[in-house]
Amino acid sequence: MQSRSSAAHATGRPRSAAADAAILEATRAALVELGWSKLTLGDVATRAGVAKTTLYRRWAGKNELVVDAVAELFDELELPDSGSLAADIEGVVLQFAAILDRPEAKSGLMAVVAEATRDGALRARIRASIVDRQKRLVLEGRAHAQARGELPAEDDPGTASRAVDLIFDVVAGAVLHRTLVSAEPVTEDWACGLAQILLQGLPESAPPPPG
């Protein structure tokens, strides 16, 4: 999870892996109860049953700790190879929205993103731990759709890469904005409407059946 990859130091007392897990779990619990602003590292340490010094030995501060605590939440995302691009998009959108609905994800993620605007190292950490990690969903969905013939194959790798980035920004950004800024729920209807825009564009989007 951090710099210690496999066996950097073969000597001395090893770091407790259980402590890592307990700290991250305690961080999420504190995010739920207190939110970002009232979360203190001393409190997290108490909840996790570790000393405050132990916590500071592993993470540089609140920002880095919360990034790692939140990143774990997004690893459960997976593409539901459902047979059509529209259904794939809808499925991922609903999964993503379900995670963002959890208070520890909401308050934690946005707060570290806000801090990352003034901290390049934190920005890199977020990208590596969360963003780029989940871009695989777009890649897989795109590949499936191309195999089905729903999307044209792309040969130029540069263009393809920019397209994937754009799609990721649109999909993730829409869900994020809906959940956090507009503060309204992501329903199946909404996800369906989003998929419709992505597949057909605005003009052809005839209104969905009332419901």
Next chain:
Amino acid sequence: MQSRSSAAHATGRPRSAAADAAILEATRAALVELGWSKLTLGDVATRAGVAKTTLYRRWAGKNELVVDAVAELFDELELPDSGSLAADIEGVVLQFAAILDRPEAKSGLMAVVAEATRDGALRARIRASIVDRQKRLVLEGRAHAQARGELPAEDDPGTASRAVDLIFDVVAGAVLHRTLVSAEPVTEDWACGLAQILLQGLPESAPPPPG
């Protein structure tokens, strides 16, 4: 800007309007230099040339203050009635991105959104001061496009309202995600690609000319 609308108290010493402006300006300056987390109300008061108590008399805390300070930034947005829906979208996207590029908007906006996940009153304040205020752009652009025949007219007001909300989430969310999460610049090419998706959908989006 706050509860005092026109003439609530005709008696006593009136509140200095200049102090309000100075405080909001000082808040933005502090956001640029220090960012959200290191911004302190005492510092803002000093910069504005007012006492800390004056500041607390008008705003409940950091959150409310920054919302008001940031909201003013977004009022300069306007729809560039450029003759086509694609160009209108591109224009608004580029304007929005230009504002989000300013550090006081970046760090301030995301931070208050993060805090708003645990504070309903703050959420309402953000909606009223920022979000709903700018939704006018979607309404205007949609009306223009319908007058041009680029978009079908919508009769059911409920469906139309949901469509406007969805479009707003997609456009604003995409720019927000691109700027703050992906942390990459919104270029003209990118805005063009976004408009293309919105108008034509993913499948027909042939790659734009290289450059």
Next chain:
DNA sequence: ACAGTTACGCTACGGGTCGTATCGAAAGCG
């Protein structure tokens, strides 16, 4: 078994910010 090395828990500390209270002076109104 023993020395060497690293992690751990605990406690304590100076420094900073918070939000509030208090007070006298200033600014408007009748």
Next chain:
DNA sequence: CGCTTTCGATACGACCCGTAGCGTAACTGT
């Protein structure tokens, strides 16, 4: 000139920060 409200200044206890010091625990190589 009285009344009301705001303003500036200062002081205050409470809290959290991040670090330092120390003795103990865990693991490794010879």
